[in-house]
Amino acid sequence: xxxxxxxxxxxxxxxxxxxxxxxxxxxxxxxxQWYKQRPGGHPVFLIQLVKSGEVKKxxxxxxxxxxxxxxxxxxxxxxxxxxxxTYFCAGPLSSGSxxxxxxxxxxxxxxxP
Amino acid sequence: xxxxxxTPKFQVLKTGQSMTLQCAQDMNHEYMSWYRQDPGMGLRLxxxxxxxxxxxQGEVPNxxxxxxxxxxxxxxxxxxxxxxxxxxxxxxxxARWGAADHYEQYFGPGxxxxxx
Numbered sequence: 578x579x580x581x582x583x584x585x586x587x588x589x590x591x592x593x594x595x596x597x598x599x600x601x602x603x604x605x606x607x608x609x610q611w612y613k614q615r616p617g618g619h620p621v622f623l624i625q626l627v628k629s630g631e632v633k634k635x636x637x638x639x640x641x642x643x644x645x646x647x648x649x650x651x652x653x654x655x656x657x658x659x660x661x662x663t664y665f666c667a668g669p670l671s672s673g674s675x676x677x678x679x680x681x682x683x684x685x686x687x688x689x690p
Numbered sequence: 691x692x693x694x695x696x697t698p699k700f701q702v703l704k705t706g707q708s709m710t711l712q713c714a715q716d717m718n719h720e721y722m723s724w725y726r727q728d729p730g731m732g733l734r735l736x737x738x739x740x741x742x743x744x745x746x747q748g749e750v751p752n753x754x755x756x757x758x759x760x761x762x763x764x765x766x767x768x769x770x771x772x773x774x775x776x777x778x779x780x781x782x783x784x785a786r787w788g789a790a791d792h793y794e795q796y797f798g799p800g801x802x803x804x805x806x
Contacts, residue, residue, distance in 0.1 A: 586730065610794070619780055619797040620733065665732060677723075677748055678795065682732040 581668050583681030591689050596653040598684035600666035607669055609642055609649045610678070615662040623651075623664075656688045691716050694798035696781050702804045703771040711766040711801050713781030721784045721793065722764040723748070724756065726777040727800075733780065739764055771805045778802050 582601045590596050600609065608627040612620040624633055626642035626649060633640045639652045653660055663683040670677040697712045715722065723738035735748030739758040753775060755767040764783075768775060782795040 583732075612795075619800050620782075620795075621797070622794040625794065667733075677735050677738060679735075679749075680725075680733040682730060 581666060581679045581681045583666055583684055585684055586682065587685050587687070589687045589689060590656050592658060593655050596656050596660070596686055598651050598664050598666075598686075600649045600651075600681050602647045602668055605646050607646075609646075610667045611640060611649075611651055612665045612667065612680075613662050614665065614683070618662075620665060653686075656686070658688050658690055661686060661688050693717065694781055694783055694796050696779075696798035696801050698801060699799065700802050702806065703768070704806055705771060705773060707771050709768050709771065711768070711779055711781075711803075713764045713766065713798060714762050715764075715781075715783040715796070716762065717783065717785070717796070718761060719783035719796075720761070720786050722758065723782050723795070724754070724764070724766045725780045725782065726750065726775075727780060728777050736766065736779075768803075773805045776803060776805045 580603045584599050608625055610625045611623040613623055614620045624640050629646050630644045631642040637654045641650045649666055651664055663685045665680050665683045667678045667680045670679050694715045720741050724736040725733040727733050734750050736750055736754050737745055737748055737756040739745045742758050742761050745756050745758055758764050779801045781798040784793040784795045786793055
């Protein structure tokens with residue numbers, strides 16, 4: 578079945594360093610979403626990418642959607658302790674009539690002060 | 691708006707017991723879903739609904755039932771709890787489902803369930 582793979586599973590960075598998480602799908606995605614979950618919290622929507630090659634920025638966060646629409650990345654510049662959490666990508670399952678989002682396993686980011 | 695609310699926040703069950711996790715949203719969203727989250731496995735879809743009276747199975751539906759009698763409510767029932775159902779359960783809603791439409795999911799705060 579369709580899978581969304583995410584790497585790395587864990588990442589520890591020193592505050593001020595950059596961070597990147599990668600998401601790869603076994604099939605072409607019509608769009609991809611990114612969510613952030615703080616420790617002990619619930620996932621919170623960050624952004625949706627729809628177009629091939631799309632790049633969107635939110636302050637220090639840069640999101641990219643691959644040309645083939647099978648991969649995506651989230652890059653954080655100059656991490657801060659407020660960036661701590663787990664970042665998930667999610668893509669829509671498109672087989673038959675299924676209307677589901679498939680989530681990656683997430684990248685847990687730790688920022689050391 | 692309260693958004694998506696879930697009750698209870700914490701629950702301990704014994705093996706074989708049944709219970710219902712409650713989920714409600716006040717945003718008039720068509721699409722609602724239940725996920726379970728286990729360490730290292732991300733969020734896995736249990737059941738979802740695209741509107742009142744319509745439900746369908748997700749990736750891991752065994753041991754769970756749902757119903758959607760109103761737009762607002764989407765309860766999840768555990769029929770006979772097992773230790774493998776120890777997890778954090780999240781309910782989510784979105785305005786609609788569309789292949790390329792914007793359908794941001796709003797998550798509730800979660801229910802932390804332990805089955806002994």
